[in-house]
Amino acid sequence: MKKTIKKALSCDNIILNLKSETKQGVIEEMISHLKSCGLLRDKEGALKAVLEREKKMSTGMENGIAIPHGKTDTVDSLIAAVAISRQGVDFECIDGKPARIFIMTISPLSQTGPHIQFLAEVSKLLRNPGARREILNAIKVENVLKVLKR
Amino acid sequence: MRKFFITFFMTLGWTGISAWASSSPQENDMGHLMTRLVLQLAVVVISARFFGFIVNRYLKQPRVLGELAAGMIIGPYALGSISLPLLNQPMFPRLEAVLPVTPELYGLAVVASIVLLFMAGLETDLPTFLKFSAIGSLIGLGGVVLSFVLGDLISVLLLPGVDSFMSSTALFMGTLSTATSVGITARILSEKRKLASPEGVTIMAGAVLDDVLGIVILAVVVGITKIQSSGTGVEWGKIGIIALKAFGFWLFFTVMGILFAKKLSKGLKWLKSNDAIAGVSLGLALFLAGLAEMAGLAMIIGAYVVGLSLSQTDMANELRERLHGVYEFLVPVFFCVMGMLVNFATLKSILLFGLAFTACAVFAKIFGCGLPAFLSGFNLRGAFRIGAGMLPRGEVTLIIAGVGLASGAIGQDMFGVAIMALLIASVITPPILIRSFEGSSGIRSKKLIKEDDKGCQIKLEFPSIHIAGFIRSHILDAFHSEEFFVHRLNLDSQIYHIRKDDVFITLIQDKNIIRLNTAFENKQLASLIVAEEILELKELLEGVSKLQSPDNICEELVTGLFKEE
Incomplete structure (x- = not known):
């Protein structure tokens, strides 16, 4: 699984300073970033998949972490993005606190492969308060990547 | 119904025999050879299944005993040698060669033995062995060493013409004495819910070392026999080289297999089809079996090593499931053909030796495994249970005997002794084992009971069983779509093993409760997957409630079903 994390994440798909201040804005900004990196063909399809999942239940977890995700056949394989919001965003988290670290995954609907497993692995890394602190204090995308690929 | 079966088999036999008789009688004609093979195979498959069923259903004994008996009855030393009217020759003519059956039929039995040992390797529970490795090793070693020495010595003492501990017959009889087949024990303990008891896991751990040692001993003995048959006497230097080669081959391929099992499994997954993966895995077992034979060892060593290596991968259960059909078809053929090799005429003269050999083998296992168990913290009751659990013998004994017979190291008389020992051990073990597990604990020292690794459990209660x-079913589908291997333990219960690489999760549905057990580090994964599926259910229920008039839909569907035409 570590290999999937390594393969799916690179400096290109990490946003160090999110500008958006709303839940919808964060999701749109991350998807736009993936599109601009050339990882996404159909921005609208991906956005629809992630928002539909959010409608069922918010993916805001605890300790400032959110894991927006969705499945759509507009992607051929798992793509992922990591984003950091310095000010925090209300993501309807379970603990009511603002979310600051966002892990997004979009994977194909009709193919088998890790999707939840990817999120679970990254979440496992972020259970460590030290790792969260390092990511939040990172001034370069390389620092974030280093923590996630540990 | 019975009349139907008799008529059916008679018609089948008559038609087949007529077809064979009308074909070209040229002995070396390929068509004739193949016709003979398929007819023989038909008789073998049907008889093995029939006798297996009878023995299991009415005598409450393992099917394998019926399959062996079928071989003895239809084989070249019994009914098989009777000339059939239309055929003008017997169905199983007694061949004047080392083996009394045709090379084609024996070849199928060899392939069956490879499949058998591959599956045995695949079923090896290495984690349990490693957990109880200290006690397990002592018990396995004790049983193997004492069995080998006593099996060899009793042959030297009682068999005319066998005068040395190193003679190939004595060595083969020693090797025959070592093999344990804990399949019967595992089934009994599982039925009695004792498989997870300290005695149960110790027996299973001991059986792993027993298998490995037995196979390495076989490799060495085959090597020594080959040297002796080439006319050279006992040369300790050469024997040392063979022992090293055998152990080296086993160790090298096992270590490589375990180290590269994950890479191999990943490479196989590239095939994207579980049937293709199973086929290629079996192909690898056949390949390594051939390599082992080329290295001067027994084929089954290679097959066992491939199975053992793949047993630690996430696809082990899937492989077992996919190859189950091949196994179920070939294995009765193997036991039946082995039964055919029993020459009754030679049995009379070695009946006493056979009984003495069997008694020695039973004593060696009970004492050889029981003593280390007693010294390791079990009480007398526990030590006896472990010794009794190691008693059954089965396929490995037969394969060793077959290898010995084919190589000329043992004659048909000693092959008969091996079958006798197998039959007696298989019949006496179940009642002994069941009785021994009645009563109080078998443990003397509480240190023996190790706490299980701390895991976590997710428990969910739903309003109804439906x-x-x-x-x-949705959770299992979700794991499947994440490329996990999902394996249902048996059809009687809703217990599933879910595996991928190092992640291992057990899902149990008990009426309206679902439990997921896994290591603490996999809790996130299990929780997220279950949560996603509950959200799906929520969406589904909301969808159903939005149906405008479910009652009307149902009414429309059933209206007119009983309308008069």
Whole structure:
């Protein structure tokens, strides 16, 4: 699984300073970033998949972490993005606190492969308060990547 | 019904025999050879299944005993040698060669033995062995060493013409004495819910070392026999080289297999089809079996090593499931053909030796495994249970005997002794084992009971068994779509093993409750997957409630079903 994390994440798909201040804005900004990196063909399809999942239940977890995700056949394989919001965003988290670290995954609907497993692995890394602190204090995308690929 | 079967088999036999008789009688004609093979195979498959069923259903004994008996009855030393009217020759003519059956039929039995040992390797529970490795090793070693020495010595003492501990016959009889087949024990303990008891896990751990040692000993003995048959006497230097080569081959391929099992499994997954993966895995077992034979060892060593290596991968259960059909077809053929090799005429003269050999083998296992168990903290009751659990013998004994017979190291008389020992051990073990497990604990020292690794459990209670079943099937689908291997333990219970690489999760549905057990580090994964599926259910229920008039839909569907035409 570590290999999937390594393969799916690179400096290109990490946003160090999110500008958006709303839940919808964060999701749109991350998807736009993936599109601009050339990882996404159909921005609208991906956005629809992630928002539909959010409608069922918010993916805001605890300790400032959110894991927006969705499945759509507009992607051929798992793509992922990591984003950091310095000010925090209300993501309807379970603990009511603002979310600051966002892990997004979009994977194909009709193919088998890790999707939840990817999120679970990254979440496992972020259970460590030290790792969260390092990511939040990172001034370069390389620092974030280093923590996630540990 | 019985009349139907008799008529059916008679018609089948008559038609087949007529077809064979009308074909070209040229002995070396390929068509004739193949016709003979398929007819023989038909008789073998049907008889093995029939006798297996009878023995299991009416005598309450393992099917394998019926399959062996079928071989003895239809084989070249019994009914098989009777000339059939239309055929003008017997169905199983007694060949004047080392083996009394045709090379084609024996070849199928060899392939069956490879499949058998591959599956045995695949079923090896290495983690349990490693957990109880200290006691397990002592018990396995004790049983193997004492069995080998006593099996060899009794042959030297009682068999005319066998005068040395190193003679190939004595060595083969020693090797025959070592093999344990804990399949019967595992089934009995599982039925009695004792498989997870300290005695149960110790027996299973001991059986792993027993298998490995037995196979390495066989490799060495085959090597020594080959040297002796080439006319050279006992040369300790050469024997040392063979022992090293055998152990080296086994160790090298096992270590490589375990180290590269994950890479191999990943490479196989590239095939994207579980049937293709199973086929290639079996192909690898055949390949390594051939390599082992080329290295001067027994084929089954290679097959066992491939099975053992793949047993630690996430696809082990899937492989077992996919190859189950091949196994179920070939294995009765193997036991039946082995039964055919029993020459009754030679049995009379070695009946006493056979009984003495069997008694020695039973004593060696009970004492050889029981003593280390007693010294390791079990009480007398526990030590006896472990010794009794190691008593059954089965396929490995037969394969060793077959290898010995084919190589000329043992004659048909000693092959008969091996079958006798197998039959007696298989018949006496179940009642002994069942009785021994009655009563109080078998442990003397509390240190023996190790705490299980701390894990976590996710428990979910649903309003009804139907909703629980619905969620269960969705959770399993979700794991499957994440490329996990999902294996249902048996059809009688809703217990599933879910595996991928190092992640291992057990899902149990007990009426309206679903439990997921896993290591603490996999809790996130299990929780997220279950949560996603419950959200799906929520969406589904909302969708159903939005149906404008479910009652009307149902009414429309059933209206007119009983209308008069």
